[in-house]
Amino acid sequence: MGKQKEFTGIVTSDKMQKTVVVKTMHLTRHAKYSKTIKLHNKFKAHDEKGIAKLGDTVSIVETRPLSKDKRFIVKEVLKKAPSMHLVNPEEIA
Secondary structure (H helix, E strand, O other): OOOOOEEEEEEEEEOOOOEEEEEEEEEEEOOOOEEEEEEEEEEEOOOOOOOOOOOOOOEEEEOOOOOEEEEEEEEEEEEEOOOOOOOOHHHOO
C-alpha cells in the first residue's frame, strides 16, 4: 500500500455537521515560462468532534471514501484563528 497523503490548509467553511472545507495551497513552476505560480485545492474533511472552526489552520490525512466528496479526516488543529466575537468592537475602531 502507498503512503497516505497529508496536507496542511485553512478551514474556509464549517457550516456542515462533522465536515469542514479545507483550502490547501502549493507553489509550482510553469513548464514553459518558468514562473512560480500558486495553485490551490479545496478538500472536504471529516471532523468528528467539531474542533476545527473557520480560519483555523489544520492538518488533514487521506482515508477511505466517507461520502461522495469526503476523502480526508482532520488530524489536528495546528493554529486557532483569532475569535472575532470575543473582541470588543470599540477596540477595533
